[in-house]
Amino acid sequence: MKQYSHRSRRSSGQRALAVxxxxxxxxxxxxxxxxxxVPVYMDTIGTIGIATVGGLFPGIVTAILTNILCNTFNSAAxxxxxxxxxxxIFAAWYARSxxxxxxxxxxxxACTAGLISGVLSGCIQWGILGGPELEAVRTFMASxxxxxxxxxxxxxxxxxxxxxxxxxxxxxxxxxxxxxxxPMETRTSIRNSGWQQRPLSxxxxxxxxxxxVGGRHxxxxxxxxxxxxxxxxxxIVVSITGLSLFFRRTKEEKxxxxxxxxxxxxxxxxxxxxxxxxxxxxxxxGYAETREMLYRIRETAAGVEYLYVVQIREDGCYVAYDLDTxxxxxxxxxxxxxxxxAFLPYLPALFAGEEIEPIESDDISGWVLTAYYPVRNAAGxxxxxxxxxxxxxxxxxxxxxxxxxxILILAGFFILVLAYALWVSGINMVxxxxxIVAGVENFIRAGTDQEALDESVRMLRSIDVHTGDxxxxxxxxxxxxxxxxxxxxxxxxxxxxxxxxxxxGLIITMADLVENRDSxxxxxxQKTAAYVRIIVEGxxxxxxxxxxxxxxFMSDVVRSAPLHDVGKINIPDAVLNKKGKLDPEEYxxxxxxxxxxxxxxxxxxxxxxxxxxxxxxxxxxxxxxxxWDGKGYPEGLHGEVIPLAARIMAxxxxxxxLASPRVYKPAFPLEKALAIIQEGAGTQFDPKCVEVxxxxxxxxxxxxxxxxxxx
Numbered sequence: 001m002k003q004y005s006h007r008s009r010r011s012s013g014q015r016a017l018a019v020x021x022x023x024x025x026x027x028x029x030x031x032x033x034x035x036x037x038v039p040v041y042m043d044t045i046g047t048i049g050i051a052t053v054g055g056l057f058p059g060i061v062t063a064i065l066t067n068i069l070c071n072t073f074n075s076a077a078x079x080x081x082x083x084x085x086x087x088x089i090f091a092a093w094y095a096r097s098x099x100x101x102x103x104x105x106x107x108x109x110a111c112t113a114g115l116i117s118g119v120l121s122g123c124i125q126w127g128i129l130g131g132p133e134l135e136a137v138r139t140f141m142a143s144x145x146x147x148x149x150x151x152x153x154x155x156x157x158x159x160x161x162x163x164x165x166x167x168x169x170x171x172x173x174x175x176x177x178x179x180x181x182x183p184m185e186t187r188t189s190i191r192n193s194g195w196q197q198r199p200l201s202x203x204x205x206x207x208x209x210x211x212x213v214g215g216r217h218x219x220x221x222x223x224x225x226x227x228x229x230x231x232x233x234x235x236i237v238v239s240i241t242g243l244s245l246f247f248r249r250t251k252e253e254k255x256x257x258x259x260x261x262x263x264x265x266x267x268x269x270x271x272x273x274x275x276x277x278x279x280x281x282x283x284x285x286g287y288a289e290t291r292e293m294l295y296r297i298r299e300t301a302a303g304v305e306y307l308y309v310v311q312i313r314e315d316g317c318y319v320a321y322d323l324d325t326x327x328x329x330x331x332x333x334x335x336x337x338x339x340x341x342a343f344l345p346y347l348p349a350l351f352a353g354e355e356i357e358p359i360e361s362d363d364i365s366g367w368v369l370t371a372y373y374p375v376r377n378a379a380g381x382x383x384x385x386x387x388x389x390x391x392x393x394x395x396x397x398x399x400x401x402x403x404x405x406x407i408l409i410l411a412g413f414f415i416l417v418l419a420y421a422l423w424v425s426g427i428n429m430v431x432x433x434x435x436i437v438a439g440v441e442n443f444i445r446a447g448t449d450q451e452a453l454d455e456s457v458r459m460l461r462s463i464d465v466h467t468g469d470x471x472x473x474x475x476x477x478x479x480x481x482x483x484x485x486x487x488x489x490x491x492x493x494x495x496x497x498x499x500x501x502x503x504x505g506l507i508i509t510m511a512d513l514v515e516n517r518d519s520x521x522x523x524x525x526q527k528t529a530a531y532v533r534i535i536v537e538g539x540x541x542x543x544x545x546x547x548x549x550x551x552x553f554m555s556d557v558v559r560s561a562p563l564h565d566v567g568k569i570n571i572p573d574a575v576l577n578k579k580g581k582l583d584p585e586e587y588x589x590x591x592x593x594x595x596x597x598x599x600x601x602x603x604x605x606x607x608x609x610x611x612x613x614x615x616x617x618x619x620x621x622x623x624x625x626x627x628w629d630g631k632g633y634p635e636g637l638h639g640e641v642i643p644l645a646a647r648i649m650a651x652x653x654x655x656x657x658l659a660s661p662r663v664y665k666p667a668f669p670l671e672k673a674l675a676i677i678q679e680g681a682g683t684q685f686d687p688k689c690v691e692v693x694x695x696x697x698x699x700x701x702x703x704x705x706x707x708x709x710x711x
Contacts, residue, residue, distance in 0.1 A: 012193045012194060014186060014189050014190050014193065015054055015058060015189075015190045015193040015194070018050055018053070018054060018058070018190050019050055019054075019058050019061055019062055021046070022045075022046025022047065022049055022050040022058075022062045023046060023062050023065050023066050023069065024046070025045055025046040025049075026042075026043045026044065026045060026046040026047060026062065026066040026070075027043075027066060027069045027070055029042040029043065029045060030042055030043035030066070030070050030074070030077075031070070031073055034070075034073060034074050035073075037134075037135060037136060038136075039134050039136040039137060039163055040163060040166060040167040040170070041167055042167065042170070042171060043066055043067070043070060043077075043084065044063070044066075044084055044087050044088075044167070044168065044171045045171045045174050045175045045178075046062055046066070046175070047059055047062045047063045047066065047084060047087060047088050047091070048087065048088075048091045048168075048171055048172055048175040049175035049176070049178055049179050050062050051088045051089075051091035051092040051095065052091055052092070052094075052095035052100070052175070052176070052179065053095075053179055053182070053187050053190055053191060054190045054191055054193070055092050055096075055191060056088070056089060056092040056093075056419060056423070057419050057420065057422075057423040058190075059088030059089070059091060059092050060085045060088045060089065060415055060416055060419040061416065061419075061420075062088065063081065063084035063085045063087065063088045063412075064081045064084075064085060064412045064413065064415070064416045066084065067080055067081035067084060067412060068081070076125075076128070076129060076133055078408075078409055078412075079124055079128055079405065079408040079409065080121055080124060080408075081408075081409070081411070081412025081413075081415075082120075082408060082411035082412045082414075082415055083116075083117050083120045083121050083124070084117075084412075085412055085415040085416065085419075086116060086117070086120070086415075087113055087116070087117055087168070089415075090109075090112065090113055090116065091109075091113070094109055100172075100176055106169065106172055106173065107169075109168070109172055110165055110168045110169030110172055111165055113164070113165075113168040113172075114161055114162075114164040114165030114166070114167070114168045114169070115161055115164075115165070117164045117167075117168065118157065118160045118161030118162070118163070118164035118165070119157060119160075119161065121160060121164065122156060122157045122160040122161070123157075124408060125156075125160075126153055126156065127401075127404055128401065128404060128405060128408070131156070132156055132159075132160075134163075137156070137159060137160070137163070140159070141155065141156060141159070194423070194427055195427055195431075196427050196428055196432060196465065196466055196467040196468075197427075197431065197432050197435060197463050197464055197465045197466065197467075198435075198462060198463055198464045200431060200435065223422070223425045223426075223429070223430060224422060227418055227421045227422060227425070228418065231414050231417055231418045231421070232414070235407075235410050235411075235414045238406075238410060239403060239406050239407055239410060242406055243402065243403050243406065246402060251369070254303045254369060254390040255358050255369060255371065255390070257301050257302060257303055257304060257390070258301070258303075258304055258358065258369060258370070258371035258388040258389070258390045259358065259371040259373070259388070260301070261297055261298065261301035261304050261307065261371070261388040262371045262372065262373035262386045262387065262388040263373050263386075264297055265293075265294055265297050265307060265309070265373075265386040265388070266373045266374065266375045266376075266386045268290060268293045268294065268297065269290055269294075269309055269320075269321070269375045269384070269386065270286065270290070271375045271376045271377035271378070271381075271382075271383045271384065272377045272378055272383070273285065273286060274309070274311055274320050274375065274377075274383040274384040275311075275383070277290075277309075277320040277321065277333055278311060278318050278319070278320050278333055278334050279333075279334065280333070281332065281333030281334065282333070284333075287321075287333075290321065291321055291323070294307055294309075294321055294323055295323055298323055298388075301388065303390050303391075304388050304389065304390055305325065305368070305389055305390065305391045306322075306323070306325070306328075306368070306387070306388070306389035307323050307386070307387070307388050307389075308321055308322040308323065308330075308331070308386070308387050309321040309322075309375065309384050309385070309386050309387070310337065310384060310385055310387060311383065311384045311385075312347075312350045312351060312384075312385060314351075315336070316336045316337055316338050316339060317336065317337040317338075317339065318334065318335070318336055318337075319331040319332065319333055319334065319335045319336075319337065320333060320384055321333070322335075340361055341361075342359055342360070342361030343359060343361070346359065350372070350385065352382075353374050353376075353381065353382025354374070354382075355372075355373065355374060356372055358370060358371045358372075359372070360392065367391070367392040368389040368390060368391055368392055369389070369390045369392055370387055370388070370389050370390075371387070371388045371390075372385045372386070372387055373385065373386050373388075428467050428469070428471065429467075429471060432463075432465045432467055432471050432472075432475065433471065435463045435465070436460075436463065436465070436474065436475055436478055439456065439459055439460040439463060439478070439482075440460075440478060440482070442456045442459060442460075443456040443457070443460065443482050448489060448493075450486075450489065450490055450493060453485075453486040453489060454486060456482070456486075457479070457482050457483050457486050460478065460479050460482055461479055463475065523707045524565075524656055524660070525561070525562040525565075526562075526707065527652075527656045527660070527703060527704070527707050528561055528562075528564065528649065528652045528653055528656050529558060529561040529562055530703040531651070531652035531655060531656065531693070531700065531703065532557055532558055532561040532648055532649060532652045533558045534692075534693065534696045534699050534700060534703070535648045535651060535652060535689050535692055535693050535696075536549065536553075536554050536557055536558065536648055537554070537696075538691075538692025538693065538695060538696050539648075539688065539689070539692050540554065541692070542688075542691075542692060544688045544692070545644055545688075548644055549644075553616070553645075556615075556616040556617075556645075557616050557620075557645045557648060560614070560616045560617035560620060560645070561620065561649060561652070563597070563601065563617040563620065563621055564597070564617075564620040564621050564624050564649050564653065565593060565597065565621070566597045566600055566601070566617075566621055567592070567593035567594055567595065567596035567597025567598070567599075567600060567621055568593045568596075568597075569596070569600070570592065570593065570596040571589060571590060571592070571593055571596075572589070575589050575590055576590070591625070591633050591634065592634075594621065594622050594623070594624070594625055594633065594634045595622065595634050597618075597621030597622060598618055598621055598622035600621070601614055601617050601618035601621050601622075602618060604617075605618065616643075616645040619643035619645045619646050620643075620645050620646050620649040622634070622646070623635070623637060623642055623643055623646035624646045624649040624650050624653055625650070626638075626642045626646060626647075626650070627650075627683065627684045627685075628642070628647070628682060628683060628684060628685055628686055628687075629682075629683045629684070632684075640686075642686075644686075647685070647686040647689055648686075648689055650684070650685055650686075650689075651677065651685050651686070651689045651690060651693055654676075654677065654680070654684070654685075655673060655674075655677055655693070655700075658672075658673035658676055658677070659673040659704060670701070670704070674694070674697070677690060677693065677694075678690065678694060
């Protein structure tokens, strides 16, 4: 673990160094292009390189920090952080899902990245800067005759896309050339930096994603949705709050300027000559000089668009002075202006010559903020009001541009914060949890296979989660639980194997007790058990009775075979070991060993656990003398009504009786014994059992030879 931690810190240091070098390359080349006026940016070489080597997060960090530093010599660079972050995302995805092995891969990347950055950066330049950022592009567009009906914006977007395709193509080639000279060990170390577990391969990550698909909502999707929601909400709140504060501050500032302009103008205007100015206009004494002073005041009051002097009367406002603008001609002296709706609540105060608060209106002059200040005569009476209007429409447009700039600046940080949060949650939670889930599912799929269980435990241990929190504690607990369960199953398997051995020993002991009473059935139970194994394996191999012949059935039949004659324990020795032919009465006695065997095994089934195991022993003991044609005993069963285990034993039992010597006969030659078995197919025996028995003659002969040589 200490070595792993040391390697992890070393990898993190290498990645941090790689990011810093990438940023330095971006900033240096961007500065050179900016200073020389080359119509490309060259600020994504390091971004593309680190994204293809280190992945998504280092690429985004490089992109955002590059634009922040480039802002020191290019004030517009900060607005393109989000665009370059998208290039980093595209480069990381492209390197992970595809490759850069063929020329067409380079062309596809350059064209796609150029299209993305060309359209987005073009729209930003047009919306924020009012046109192309690069001087060369502005000069080219100014000297190019645009076809009728083709907007300049569209031409600019096309030019910007082409320039970005060249820029991203050159950047990709240079970045991959640099990457080529980085040792593979270093690239791998940078790529695997930051993992809080054994790094996952691309195939393992895809497999983990397929595991998440099975659930209603994967942890990764939930985390992504939560982070997107929080980051987006935070960005909107910050943008709106910043805009609101800026708008309020700007409005207060413009209101103060308008009030100061109105006050200053009120001091310039002679209150005793207002009536003359309204009546005579230019001909009034001092009119021209006063108007000139008003022009100067308006010029020095930044943001004041309209400046005028009016006299408030019952029937309307009468113009004394009004300054024209480039777009709006001035009212003539003496013109009457109707009261705007926004001023109606203030009329009583205006008629009384009082000062009023600035009025915001959206009527004849558009959306404006008006500051009124009274003009007084020598007696101190209000004879007119100076009005100073600040255009709020202009402020709204400025606020829109300001909001767009805020959003573009925050977009880069939004992507950076989101990428960091996804990266941290991924390496500390999503990938460790996904790896644990995959390991547990693999453990479950192992079932009772001890080798598969041991391998799944080793795989769980190899994940090596070291997040240092509850996830690591969960991982350790899961590993311990899986290991303990595997050991418990191993112990249970050993116990089961010992139990089976004990059961098999008891079966053989019982069978030996019976066989020892029979003077001429030497090795009968061993040979019949071997023949039963040959027949049942042959049926399995040929697919006969597939629904019946399971691994458990095969095991039960072979293990139970020695008990097929257990009922002979009840047969008198005189009958069992008679050297001559049995008379009818004795034959009836010998036939009772089937029913006696059935009763013995049923008593065992009722008292011993494992009924399914002893069931086949009962079937063989009771029905191994039944015939396929229904002429057997004890119940005269026929065909497939006879239990399959008994049909298998019938072939094995009769063949051993034919091929082995008895007190009442010598052993038949092998060919004759086989011929008798073959003739009995379909009458005495199940034809399928005979077929697989005859197909396995080499194995049959080996069994016969083995026990013949031992006698």
